[in-house]
Amino acid sequence: MMNDLLVQSSQLPYAATCPSCVRMTVTCTNTPWCQCVGKELSPVCMKCGKCACAASTGLRLRFWFEAPQWLIDARELERLRRRDQTVAADAPIDVMIVDDDEEIRSMAAYCVQRMGYSVALAACGEGALKSFERSIPRLIITDALMPKMDGRELCQSVKSSYPSIKVIIMTSLYTASRYRYEAYRRYRADDYLAKPIDFAQLQEALQRILPGAVR
């Protein structure tokens, strides 16, 4: 009984300044961990939804210096769990979402994951192509307008090198039918989605392009 109480009281939610948004946030036992590859593992802030990996060293160190022991132990456990699952993490993925806007990426990922597909994210065309070294997706959903390599170039590149990968271009540019035609004909996209994203349309497109994958 006493041991139970001690365990519970030592795992009280940890209220601290988020190193990313510098606002007061709470970390508890079910707070998700970040997915940054090769970076320091840190919990995702409930306020800004970001981890501490990109924050300044001083703020990160302060966060961990003041962190309770249960959180430090939980981080170590998570590290061990991920090390054991490295092979599984490199397994084939269903859908890659490419958009330079993090909030669009996250919302699209949320919806695609809810449909039962595995999802990977990239912020630009180059990032998407580079990630093919680890795992090749069955479908890419890409924004058309992005800095550096944009979605249209990505689509052309993917269709030249990996013709089996399906590509959906999503953008508010392609609202007129001639633009839709251009997406199909010139960039060889398999489908196009207009922004703002209509999630019923996204679901319909996914079921059509990746049939049977919905769990």
Place this chain on the structure above:
Amino acid sequence: MNAPALTLEMLHERFRSGLDRRLSQLNACLLTLHSPMDPAAKWRSLEELTRGFHSLAGIGGTYGFSAISEAARRGELTCGSIELPLSAGHAGMLAEVIESLTTAVAEARRL
């Protein structure tokens, strides 16, 4: 990078908390257009302003805030028709768009 498991509440909270930053960026670009800076800097600001409106139009609708999306879309279309130096007509249109956006953002924060 594999997608992190965020909840819908976290996504909405993050979107709402980022609205002020987006609005400040748009205002900063607008100030540059009005300031006596060199034309190249003004063109860059106009490009950034167009991109900011474009992004907000897409994301606002995606998160279900149609008033934000519509105001931002108007801003994007206005930017597309601007020639520098900024005319009084276009300056007025942009000011009106920013005002609509500020109202829509305040509304979104209240929800």
